[in-house]
Amino acid sequence: MxxxxxxxxxxxxxxxxxxxxxxxxxxxxxxxxxxxxxxxxxxxxxxxxxxxxxxxxxxxxxxxxxxxxxxxxxxxxxxxxxxxxxxxxxxxxxxxxxxxxxxxxxxxxxxxxxxxxxxxxxxxxxxxxxxxxxxxxxxxxxxxxxxxxxxxxxxxxxxxxxxxxxxxxDAVTALSGSGPAYVFHLVEAMAKAGEAAGLEPGLAGRLARATVTGAGALLAQSDLAAGTLRENVTSKGGTTAAALEVLMGPDGLTPLLTRAVAAAKRRAGELSG
Structure with missing residues (x-):
């Protein structure tokens, strides 16, 4: 403005x-x-x-x-x-x-x-x-x-x-106001998934943390949309594509976060009276 x-x-x-x-x-x-x-x-x-x-x-x-x-x-x-x-x-x-x-x-x-x-x-x-x-x-x-x-x-x-x-x-509160906690939990979840795949807990945590902070820095420096960046690191038939089939499925990340943000927005409205 x-x-x-x-x-x-x-x-x-x-x-x-x-x-x-x-x-x-x-x-x-x-x-x-x-x-x-x-x-x-x-x-x-x-x-x-x-x-x-x-x-x-x-x-x-x-x-x-x-x-x-x-x-x-x-x-x-x-x-x-x-x-x-x-x-x-x-x-x-x-x-x-x-x-x-x-x-x-x-x-x-x-x-x-x-x-x-x-x-x-x-x-x-x-x-x-x-x-x-x-x-x-x-x-x-x-x-x-x-x-x-x-x-x-x-x-x-x-x-x-x-x-x-x-x-x-209220929607802003639910998305960006509370959003850092969602990202921190994503790091926790990635670390747990790494452990389940066989990595030592400390190593899994460090890799998850560095991956999210690095991806965030790349997103901040790029003019490309998040979806375009995702496509750029996804090879057809590769490991990332296999993971994204789960994350982008009907029970994947988007519907989960939609429900989470809706819950936060609803609570923000209750607090506002």
Whole structure:
């Protein structure tokens, strides 16, 4: 989408693993020293070190001007308890970016009644190393400039894809939000299959891990579709073709993952209420 700018002022509520990773991405992308203020009841030593170095500010500041952006990275179940303190950082012109799983735009506006522009985002674990996949939705009160700012912030941690219907955030959660766990389990399953074929467990695990990480790196560097890459490594009548007859059969990987993603989407809807 259109090029967005990093905000001049930002409040990050919650600097745990994901919030902290996002902050590191913003600072690495050029967020000015002191532009970010972090609200966390128990800041980590990493946050304290950034504050000592003048990179960020820690804690509430009496009389502080409303920030351009408020990013919510607290535990979802803590929203209601934190709402009173957060309201001082969310005015009509403030862009609210939330990564709180299960908290809808309506939930966020009830907690922060002056907020007009709300973006819901669902990052995933690889965001911690700048390789994340984030799905995002912008509420109707969000301007194009604010959406571009949100896109710029989220892109500091990887790929960003926007959906036009908030209900699709549940599908994003089921596919990419939970997806890293599916890949990790694939490595486990491949290792077990290698053991069953006669390999020593440690060797099977190392080969499975290297195979998946290598295939992922190749996929990231190639412009070819995943299906084309699969075809390119499959010789007619060969060993890969024999395995794919099982994996692509009626009880194979696609129907299995379809059921798994549907189950995750269903649960995401239940958590959203």
């Amino acid at each position: 259109s090029d967005g700018q990093l905000p001049r002022s930002l409040v990050l509520a919650g600097a745990g693993k994901m919030g902290g990773a996002m902050l590191e991405g913003w600072l690495g992308a050029g967020l000015p020293d002191g532009a970010a203020r972090v609200l966390d009841p128990a800041p980590s030593e990493a946050m304290a070190a950034l504050a000592r170095a003048g990179r960020i500010r820690l804690g509430a500041e009496a009389g502080a001007a409303l920030p351009e952006v408020l990013v919510l990275a607290i535990k979802p179940q803590g929203l209601d308890e934190a709402a009173a303190a957060l309201r001082a950082n969310a005015g009509p012109q403030t862009l609210v970016v939330s990564i709180l799983a299960g908290k809808t735009v309506a939930d966020l506006k009830r907690a922060l009644p002056e907020a007009q522009a709300v973006v819901r985002a669902m990052p995933n674990l690889p965001a911690a190393i700048g390789q994340g996949a984030t799905g995002a939705y912008a509420s109707p009160g969000t301007s194009d400039a604010q959406k571009a700012t949100a896109d710029r912030l989220l892109a500091c941690n990887g790929v960003v894809e926007w959906v036009g219907d908030e209900a699709l955030i």
